[in-house]
Amino acid sequence: MKPAPGSVFRLAICLSILGFLGRAEAQVYQGKELVKAELLADTNAIVPGKNFTVGLLLRMAPGWHTYWKAPGDAGLPTELKWNLPPGLRTIGGLQWPIPLKTNDPGDIQTYGYEDEVFLTQEIRPGAKIDDSRLTLSAEANWLVCEKICIPGSANLQMELPVSTTSASANAELFARYRQLLAQNWPDSKTATANWSRANSELRLKVTSATLSKYPAVDFYPIPPENAIIGHPQIGARAPGEVSFRIPVESPKTLSAIPGLLVFAERPNGTDRAAWELELPTVAPPRVLGHARRVISFLFFGFIGGFILNLMPCVLPVISLKIFGFIQQAGQSRQKILRSGVAFAAGIFAWFTALALVLIGLKIAGRDVTWGGFQFTNPYFVLLLSVIVLVFALNLFGVFEIALPQRLSRGLLASSERKDDLGSFFQGMFATVLATPCTAPFLGTALGFAFTQSPAVILSMFLVIAAGMSAPYLLLCAQPAWLRFLPQPGRWMLRLKEVMGFLLLATLLFLLYVLGAQRGVAGLIWASCFLLIVSVVCWMKGAFLTPGAPAKTRLIAAITMSILLVLSGVYFIDKQFRATRYAAKEVRLQGDWQAFTPERLQAELNQHHPVFVDFTAAWCLTCKFNEQSVLENPVVRAAFQRHGVTKMKADWTNGDPQITKLLQQFRRPGVPLYVLYSGRSDKPIVFPELLTKGIVLEKLETLSASVVAK
Amino acid sequence: MKTKSILTLIASLAVATLWAIDVPPVGSNAPDFSLTDAVGKTHSLSQYKGKYVVLEWFNPECPFVKKHYGSGNMQKLQEEYTGKGVVWLTIDSNAPDTEGNITPEQAQKIMSGWKTHQTALLLDPESKVARSYGAKNTPNMVIISPEGKIVYEGAIDSKPTPNPNDIPNSTNYVKAALDESLAGRPISNAQTKPYGCSVKYKSS
Numbered sequence: 001m002k003p004a005p006g007s008v009f010r011l012a013i014c015l016s017i018l019g020f021l022g023r024a025e026a027q028v029y030q031g032k033e034l035v036k037a038e039l040l041a042d043t044n045a046i047v048p049g050k051n052f053t054v055g056l057l058l059r060m061a062p063g064w065h066t067y068w069k070a071p072g073d074a075g076l077p078t079e080l081k082w083n084l085p086p087g088l089r090t091i092g093g094l095q096w097p098i099p100l101k102t103n104d105p106g107d108i109q110t111y112g113y114e115d116e117v118f119l120t121q122e123i124r125p126g127a128k129i130d131d132s133r134l135t136l137s138a139e140a141n142w143l144v145c146e147k148i149c150i151p152g153s154a155n156l157q158m159e160l161p162v163s164t165t166s167a168s169a170n171a172e173l174f175a176r177y178r179q180l181l182a183q184n185w186p187d188s189k190t191a192t193a194n195w196s197r198a199n200s201e202l203r204l205k206v207t208s209a210t211l212s213k214y215p216a217v218d219f220y221p222i223p224p225e226n227a228i229i230g231h232p233q234i235g236a237r238a239p240g241e242v243s244f245r246i247p248v249e250s251p252k253t254l255s256a257i258p259g260l261l262v263f264a265e266r267p268n269g270t271d272r273a274a275w276e277l278e279l280p281t282v283a284p285p286r287v288l289g290h291a292r293r294v295i296s297f298l299f300f301g302f303i304g305g306f307i308l309n310l311m312p313c314v315l316p317v318i319s320l321k322i323f324g325f326i327q328q329a330g331q332s333r334q335k336i337l338r339s340g341v342a343f344a345a346g347i348f349a350w351f352t353a354l355a356l357v358l359i360g361l362k363i364a365g366r367d368v369t370w371g372g373f374q375f376t377n378p379y380f381v382l383l384l385s386v387i388v389l390v391f392a393l394n395l396f397g398v399f400e401i402a403l404p405q406r407l408s409r410g411l412l413a414s415s416e417r418k419d420d421l422g423s424f425f426q427g428m429f430a431t432v433l434a435t436p437c438t439a440p441f442l443g444t445a446l447g448f449a450f451t452q453s454p455a456v457i458l459s460m461f462l463v464i465a466a467g468m469s470a471p472y473l474l475l476c477a478q479p480a481w482l483r484f485l486p487q488p489g490r491w492m493l494r495l496k497e498v499m500g501f502l503l504l505a506t507l508l509f510l511l512y513v514l515g516a517q518r519g520v521a522g523l524i525w526a527s528c529f530l531l532i533v534s535v536v537c538w539m540k541g542a543f544l545t546p547g548a549p550a551k552t553r554l555i556a557a558i559t560m561s562i563l564l565v566l567s568g569v570y571f572i573d574k575q576f577r578a579t580r581y582a583a584k585e586v587r588l589q590g591d592w593q594a595f596t597p598e599r600l601q602a603e604l605n606q607h608h609p610v611f612v613d614f615t616a617a618w619c620l621t622c623k624f625n626e627q628s629v630l631e632n633p634v635v636r637a638a639f640q641r642h643g644v645t646k647m648k649a650d651w652t653n654g655d656p657q658i659t660k661l662l663q664q665f666r667r668p669g670v671p672l673y674v675l676y677s678g679r680s681d682k683p684i685v686f687p688e689l690l691t692k693g694i695v696l697e698k699l700e701t702l703s704a705s706v707v708a709k
Numbered sequence: 710m711k712t713k714s715i716l717t718l719i720a721s722l723a724v725a726t727l728w729a730i731d732v733p734p735v736g737s738n739a740p741d742f743s744l745t746d747a748v749g750k751t752h753s754l755s756q757y758k759g760k761y762v763v764l765e766w767f768n769p770e771c772p773f774v775k776k777h778y779g780s781g782n783m784q785k786l787q788e789e790y791t792g793k794g795v796v797w798l799t800i801d802s803n804a805p806d807t808e809g810n811i812t813p814e815q816a817q818k819i820m821s822g823w824k825t826h827q828t829a830l831l832l833d834p835e836s837k838v839a840r841s842y843g844a845k846n847t848p849n850m851v852i853i854s855p856e857g858k859i860v861y862e863g864a865i866d867s868k869p870t871p872n873p874n875d876i877p878n879s880t881n882y883v884k885a886a887l888d889e890s891l892a893g894r895p896i897s898n899a900q901t902k903p904y905g906c907s908v909k910y911k912s913s
Contacts, residue, residue, distance in 0.1 A: 073845045074907035076870065105804075106836060106910030108845050143871065148770045148808040149906050151871045228863075228902045249734070250900055602897050 027144065027152035034061050035144050037154040039136065040118075042174045045163035046134055049127045051091065052166075053174065054158065055120040056080050056140055058113075064146045065112045068099035070222040070259075072110040076143040076151075080119060083137040087129045091122040097180035098260060100268045101218065109231050111220055118177040125162075135159045182260050182274035186210075193277055195256040202254065203235070204277075205243040206261060212239050214263035219244045220274075221259040226250075226601070229257060251601060255682065279664065294456060298463045305467020340476030342420040344469035346427020348462065355461035359454040377654070378517045381618070382526055382572070385510040387429065388503050389530055390537060395500030398534075399541030431468065509618075516617030516652050522579035525571050532567035536560045590631075591640070595649035597657055600676070607678040609644045609702055614662060614672035617652040621688060622671040629690040638699050644675070677702055733842065735862055735899045739853040740841040744800070744831040747816035752798065752829050759855045761890060762796045763883065765865075766839065766908060767830070768809030768847040769801075769819055772871035773905035777848060778823050780873040783865075787826035790887055797827040802839035807909035809847070810834060836910045846905040850883050852890065861886040863901030 024038040036059040043052040058066055058078065067075040080094055096119060099111040123136075141153045185191065191208035204219060211217055219232045230247030237243075248254050258279055264272035393399065515523040543556035593599065595612055603610045613630065615622040629635055639646055649658045651670050665672055665685060673686035675698055684698055733740060739762075743753035754762065765783070768774050777783040787797050801816070803809035811819065816830045833839060842851060842862075852861035861883070868879035886896045 074905060076904075104907055104910070105912045106840065106845065106908055108907045108910070110907070143772070145906070147909065149772055149871075151772050226902070228900060605897065605899070606895070 025154035025156060027150070027154070029150050032061065034064055034150060035059065035066070035142065035152050037140050037142075037152075037156060039138060039156045039158040040170045040173065041158065041160060042168055042170060043160070043166045044169045045161045045166040046088075046125050046129065047163060047166050048087075048125050048129045050166070051122055051124050053120050053122050054136060055118045055174070055177070056138065056156070057116070057118050057173070058140075058142065059116050060114065060144060061146075062115070064144050065100075065102070065114045066117060066142045066144050068111040068113070068220075069094075069096050070111060070220070072101075073108045075110050075112060075145060075149070078117075078119065078140065078142040080121070081139045081141075082121070083139070084123070085131070085134045085136070087126040087131070088123055088134060088136065091124045093121075095120045095122075095181055097177050098182055098262055098272050098274045099220065101220065107231070118173060120174070120177065129162050131162060133159055133161050180272070182276040185275050185277055191261075191275065193261075197255065200248055202229075202246045202248055202257065203243060204232075204246065204257075205241065207241050209240045211242055211263055215265060216267045216269065217242050217261070217263045218267065219246075219259055219261055219277075221246065221257045223257055224254075227254055227257070229254075251604070252679075253604065253676070253683070298459060301460050301463040302467035302470075305464035306470055308464070308468050309471060337476045338420055339423045340472045342423035343427040343472050344465075346424040346429075347431050347469045348427075348465045349424070350428040350431040351461040351465035352458070355458045359457055378514060378522070378576075381510055381513050381517070382529075382576070385507055385514070385526065385530060386533055388507045388510060389533060391429075392500045392503035392507065393534060393537045395496050395503065397497075397541075399537050399544075427469070431465075513618040513652070518576070518579040522576055525575040525579065529567050529571040529576070532563055532571070536563055539563075591636075592646050592648045595647040595658070597661070600647065603645050604676055604678055609642065609678040610647060610676045611639065611644050612647045612649055612672075612674045612676070614649045614651060614658065614667075614670045614674075616650065616670050619651075619670045625671060625673075625690040629692055629695060632692055635692055635695050638696055642699050642702055644699070644702075675699075675702065733859055735859050737859055739851070739857050739859050740838075742838045742841065744833055744838060745813075746829040746831050747813050747820060749813065750829070752831060754853070754857075757796045758857055760794060760796050761790075761855060761887065762798060762853040763790065763887070764842070764851040764853070765797065765799045765827070766844045766847045766849040767799045767801045768803055768906055768909070769811065769815075770809045771847045771906035774847050776871050776873045776876070777865060778825070780876055782873075782876050783848075784824055784826050786881070786884060791826055791828055793891060795887065795891075799825070799827045799830045800833050800838055800844075801830065802833040802836045802844065803909040804836055804911035805834050807911075809906075809909055836908065839908050839910070844908055846903040847908060848905055849903045849908070852883065852886055852896075854890070860890060860896055861899055862903075864903045864905075867901075869902075869904030 024036050026033045027035040027037070038057045038059075039054055040057055041052060041054045046052065056078075060066060066078050069077045071077055082090055084090070097113070097117060099113060102110050102112065104110065135157055136159075137155065137157045139153065139155050141151070143149050143151050185193070186208075190210060191206060194205045194207075196203045196205070217237070218234070221229060221232060223229050228249035230249070232244045232246045235243040235245050246257060256279055259277055260274040261277055262272055262274040511523060511527065514526050518526075539556055539560050543552055544560070545553075548556075592613075600610060600612065613622075613626070615626065649655075649661070651658045651662070662669065662672060665674065671688050673688075673690065675684040675686070677684070684702075686694060686698065739754060741754045743751055745751050769778075774783075791797050801809065801811050803811075811832070813832065816832065819825070820827075820830055831838075838844075842849075844851075848865050850861070850863060850865050851859060854860045863882060865883050866876070866879040866881045868875040882898055882901050885898060889896050
């Protein structure tokens with residue numbers, strides 16, 4: 001029967017609407033449907049600010065399979081490339097269910113999925129979304145194999161309404177696949193994993209009473225890129241213990257392999273569960289108990305925070321604060337206390353904010369590192385330069401932020417509060433400046449914290465803040481000690497101006513960093529902007545004074561705004577942004593080579609010893625080590641004598657490859673010095689503060705063991 | 710009867726273990742073999758001593774193999790290096806009744822149809838040679854020095870995909886290794902992770 005034209009039309013409308021709701025696409029091969037691909041969400045609407053999950057459902061024809069992210073001896077992982085509308089972003093990576101392990105004739109092992117697989121992705125909507133509907137698109141690529149393999153792909157779309165409420169959708173499917181996700185490695189009471197190396201194989205020993213209940217235990221490796229490994233073989237299985245042997249072809253330096261420890265009633269059972277084993281800590285052997293280790297590192301954090309006060313980059317601001325104390329010496333005890341507490345609060349606020357941001361990034365799976373993650377960003381450095389310049393001009397008396405007469409009276413409650421706010425921001429500012437001076441203590445403590453839970457990270461930052469603010473709080477608690485400070489007078493004005501020059505010196509350092517990041521052109525455009533900022537400051541001091549007529553003030557305010565916006569748009573947004581990252585090679589001197597992972601591997605393949613200097617232009621400790629130790633003639637000669645290839649890994653711009661390596665060494669930032677012997681033993685990691693003695697001694701051990709061999 | 714089946718089981722387990730460990734590493738002597746080509750002529754590895762020999766595992770049905778033949782990449786490599794005196798042996802080790810197994814007639818058809826330039830396309834339906842080299846993938850590449858040592862094994866290039874558009878942006882490891890060898894330099898990347906379809910061994 002022929003349908004009426006009207007019903008065809010209605011059908012077409014229905015189909016087109018259904019299509020937007022998430023259309024399934026089919027991969028057809030020789031008339032047979034091999035894979036059906038579809039996007040599905042766990043919600044019927046997007047609620048701004050509320051995370052939801054979207055998944056790629058692949059349904060395979062019977063007998064056909066697709067692959068896991070580490071496919072094994074053959075095959076190709078399924079790939080999902082998102083194209084999300086503004087307002088949506090992905091959180092973390094694609095989540096893969098625990099795969100099935102297949103053994104094919106010829107000792108071919110692969111990891112994949114049969115019949116069906118659901119790969120999920122968490123999505124975070126922004127807090128405010130203007131559209132009433134959003135379309136999520138993704139390109140999926142996969143390889144589906146039975147006896148032969150056929151690549152397939154689909155461009156998938158899904159539309160969801162934006163609403164203030166939502167109900168869950170596809171709950172059964174999401175729940176079923178959530179069951180199949182690997183869990184984080186449990187705490188050390190439940191299970192421990194130990195890696196060791198024997199000749200050309202790695203041994204993994206897992207101790208856990210839980211595993212005794214499961215007859216089938218296996219390890220699914222996720223080998224790092226370029227690593228060539230054999231199949232894990234189950235060695236001894238004792239009650240509460242299982243060990244695996246994994247042959248390693250290359251690289252010889254591999255000391256552990258991430259992967260899943262899978263356990264079930266039977267191999268490939270539907271009840272299968274897994275713990276995800278990440279790269280283990282290269283940390284020192286467990287001499288102390290975990291809690292004691294945390295406490296001792298928190299102690300180092302406190303000491304490190306205290307030492308931050310003496311760092312050259314913070315000193316100017318700290319001097320400001322001490323100057324403030326002198327000024328307050330004659331004032332009421334209560335007022336001094338309040339100002340001190342406000343300053344400490346500023347320090348705490350910044351460190352807390354930093355801790356929360358880092359925890360957030362860590363949870364979201366981004367590369368997280370300390371010192372650098374701010375200073376690798378040129379805009380952050382630029383912002384800091386502006387702040388430092390404005391402070392310096394303020395100290396020189398080019399303009400005043402508060403009214404001098406009111407300040408000196410210090411009577412009004414409101415201006416007192418303003419004063420406290422000033423102390424608060426001074427505290428924050430001091431801390432921001434402290435960032436590049438990751439003191440040796442602090443580096444160790446933070447490096448440890450990053451391997452820990454969010455609670456430990458937060459307490460670590462708080463302890464550092466406590467260490468840094470300790471001297472001020474002490475002075476506040478014992479204001480009697482302030483008596484020993486001299487009386488206020490004309491000398492204070494001079495001191496203020498001298499502090500201004502110290503800030504200008506800090507500005508020089510920041511500009512040096514900018515130059516290292518963006519070359520001379522970037523440096524000049526940034527300086528042009530800074531010039532306009534000074535003009536604006538001068539205008540503020542000259543025309544925008546409280547005593548000036550209202551008309552003058554209005555004109556001044558408008559002119560200042562226009563100047564700032566225009567110069568910001570032209571110098572920064574147009575010119576500065578267009579400058580290129582300075583070529584790394586330019587800064588390399590003498591016998592140093594630029595570090596690349598490939599170059600390192602090539603040298604190690606030829607069994608050459610290699611020394612890698614992880615450095616950055618903004619890292620003062622690095623510069624100090626380089627000038628005083630690494631470039632010392634005796635040390636240079638020693639490197640040459642031992643035939644060590646020297647490489648510089650320049651992290652000024654936050655190179656992600658270098659970030660990855662820093663993380664492998666469990667370091668949050670630079671400096672880091674590593675000596676590879678060129679043989680299969682572990683690389684030697686140097687302390688953060690180098691001395692000639694240490695470097696020469698380690699180089700000697702290198703050649704001693706070569707001779708012994 | 711029962712004893713016999715247990716013995717068979719033990720024997721096959723032993724064989725399986727042997728397969729598992731019998732992957733000759735780079736630097737070791739290349740196992741000798743003797744196979745017939747598409748026209749029935751016998752080629753043995755020992756007869757090519759004194760020359761560089763490339764072994765290329767092949768499956769005409771495999772999308773990763775098709776990537777390199779469909780784009781002409783493999784033919785170009787074969788033509789260039791056989792022109793420089795290198796012996797290029799393409800080997801089909803897929804067992805009968807599996808996808809990719811070919812008869813001599815089919816082999817001839819593929820060679821003329823795809824305009825290939827290898828020295829010979831060898832048939833290894835019992836997967837003996839694949840087994841002795843531990844070859845698991847198509848394409849899997851091995852380079853043997855004139856002294857009969859394995860000097861390279863692994864992937865053909867750096868992009869493990871079936872997409873021919875990736876070829877221009879990938880590093881061809883075989884080309885690099887051959888260029889370095891022919892120039893008398895050491896091979897900088899002597900072992901890489903092979904990628905592709907699995908070699909279809911006979912199910913036992």
